[in-house]
Amino acid sequence: MTRVTDTSSASRGHGLRRDIDLLEALASDEAQTAGGLGVVRLACLVGREKTQVSRALKALAAEGIVERDPDTLEYRLGWRLFSLVARTSESRLVRVAEPLMHALSADLEETSHLCVLSDQEVLTLLSVSGHSFRVHGWEGRGVPAWQTSAGRVLLADATPDELYVRFGTTGDMPVPELWGLIQEARKQGYARVSEEFEEGLVGVSAPVRDFRGRVVAALNVSAPKNRLGGRLDEAGRTTARAAARVSALLGWEPRRAQPARTGPT
Structure with missing residues (x-):
């Protein structure tokens, strides 16, 4: 038997x-x-x-x-497989990203944030400092996507038509201009802003991809301009390396280049 x-x-x-x-x-x-x-x-x-x-x-x-x-x-x-993955992806994302965010914050000596896209806003899921503790001031808070470096990398997979659907009627950011900023971020592997969201504040962000290669989150580092402004590109490259490590832990293997997209006329 x-x-x-x-x-x-x-x-x-x-x-x-x-x-x-x-x-x-x-x-x-x-x-x-x-x-x-x-x-x-x-x-x-x-x-x-x-x-x-x-x-x-x-x-x-x-x-x-x-x-x-x-x-x-x-x-x-099929849909059911993706549904099963989606149920656990956000909690897994936070769990995987947090230790790498601590290392990133310690390296740059600035606070880092894990952000996702929510309609027209960037929502912060997690913030940590370089001193081994979480910072709660930004968690759960949404900011306009077009004004932030995080928003520009979170929109990396969007087509021009999708951008028009999402932002075309707001009047705050012309879609062709936003498209150009997104493509610039795609090319260099990270986005940077200087006082576009808030006076005296600068920041960099890099994309986090899931196992399919889709951008599901952004790692962001923001700080006063007098501290970070002179080393934005260095911070951007460091953040991009950290985001790549998070992506690898989520199953992303960058074996082929991302397809080119056609810009708006």
């Missing part, structure tokens, strides 16, 4: 491993670039029979783990 149970468990484990192989293939650069992969290509990538792969994909699709495009009949990662 024990032998039968062990065999059954081993079989289920082997089946799970084969399903994970399929999910990893659907998360590959090839699949992400193409927008999905067909059964034949997936069978080739995982080294299995086409009929076996087809049955496994149908079972995964029935649970929402993968989904099939009705036009191309190709498979991609």
